[in-house]
Amino acid sequence: MNFTEKARLKAVLAKKQVDRPPVICPGGMMSAATTAILRNFADDFHSNPVVMAEVAEAIRLNTGFENLGVPFCMTVEAEVFGSAVDLGNAGVEPCITEYGAKELAAIIARPLPDPSNDGRSPVILSAISELASRHRDVPIIGNITGPISLATSIIDPLWFFRLMRKKPEEVLAVLDYLTTYLVRFAREQVAAGADVIAIADPTATGEILGGANFRRFVIPMLSRLVQEIGQTGAGAIVHICGDATVLLGSLQEIHGATLSFDSIVNLSKAKTVLGSIPVMGNVNTQMLHTGEPQRIVQNAGNLLAQGIEIIAPACGISLATPQTNLIALTNAVKGWR
Structure with missing residues (x-):
């Protein structure tokens, strides 16, 4: 059976048989918008929906990844909650320069942002709409920041983690409030034409939170x-960063998602624990940045042989990653039978 890129990815997410795994790079935290691609565009690729859509198309064309994904950063949601953002340029990723709140109550005191009107959210929605109008057979992936990572982009992370212990109910209330916004933003992205929503919560690691806090503060929000x-x-x-091995039992409680893991996680063992849950990953991004194409092909081959459902970079890609290495990865997957 011949699959379009969209049909193949949607079939895998629905746990159906396909000819081979898709090879994707979702966008958001896990974006392939490298300097080699961005330098061909004006510096408004984070704020102009037309340019954003063109960059997404250029990523697919120049790397071979089988999707279109926007945005290319993790700062969109924090900005609408008052955090100051430096959008960077072709050589520097956007970053938070000032937190939007100094206490938990200040986050909830704000009116819930409207994804259709506030901040750069409408830019993302317009870019998705642009892409959907031009690409019927390519999956469009919208991206949102996970609740813990969003919270720690609005308020000082060290203070936030302290409050998890001192004021857990207040923390849960804030996370629930942020999740309500993220649900709205995700739904708006789907309405604009996104086929898949990728949720990246890189701060919600086992190393930072521990298993008990992950179950209490993260699982309910991600499940919702x-x-x-x-x-x-x-x-x-x-997507969960770091060594998520100790979190696998909890992650089983998230029903209906494909789970993406960092390169430190043994995906074969993860599959054993997770059973029928599709697994995505986890090509080492340092290897993609500095390694030889032959090693990348070998890494991809090992993942394919293990039956990993979706092949993808293990985490965020360096802006300096050579396109030749990304092409080596995508070609290796596309040529596998």
Whole structure:
């Protein structure tokens, strides 16, 4: 059976048989918008929807990844909650320069942002709409920042982690509030034409939170997000950074998502624990940045042989990653039978 790129990815997310795994790079935290691509555009690729859509198309064309994904950063949601953002340039990624709140109560005191009107959210929605109008057979992946990572982009992370212990109910209330916004933003992205929503929560690691806090503060929010996304008919991908091995039992409670892991996680062992849950990953991004194409091909081959459902970079890609290495990865997957 011949699959379009969209049909193949949607089939995998629905746990159906395909000819081979898709090879994707979702966008958001896991974006392939490298300097080699961005330098061909004006510096408004984070704020102009037309340019953003063109960059997404250029990424697919110049790397071979089988999707279109926007945005190319993790600062969109924090900005609408008052955090100051430096959008950077072709050689520097956007970053938070000032937190939007000094206490938890200040986050909830703000009116809940409107994804259709506030900050750069409308830019993302317009870019998705642009892409959807031009690409029927290519999956469009929208991206949102996970609740913990969003919270620690609005308020000082060290203070936030302290409050997890001192004021857990207040923390849960804030996370629930932020998740309500993220649900709205995700739903708006699907309405604009996104086929899949990728949720990246790099701060919600086992190393930082520990297993008990992960179960208490993270699982309910991610479960709600995935459930709400599923109700729209779109697919969901959840990426957890770091060594998520100790979190696998908890991650089983998130029903309806494909789980994406960092390179430190043994995906074969993860699959054993997770059973029928599709697994995505986890090509080492340092190797993609500085390694030889032959090593990348070998890494991809090992993942394919293990039956990993979706092949993708293990985490965020360096802006300096050579296109030849990304092409080596995508060609290796496309040529596998």
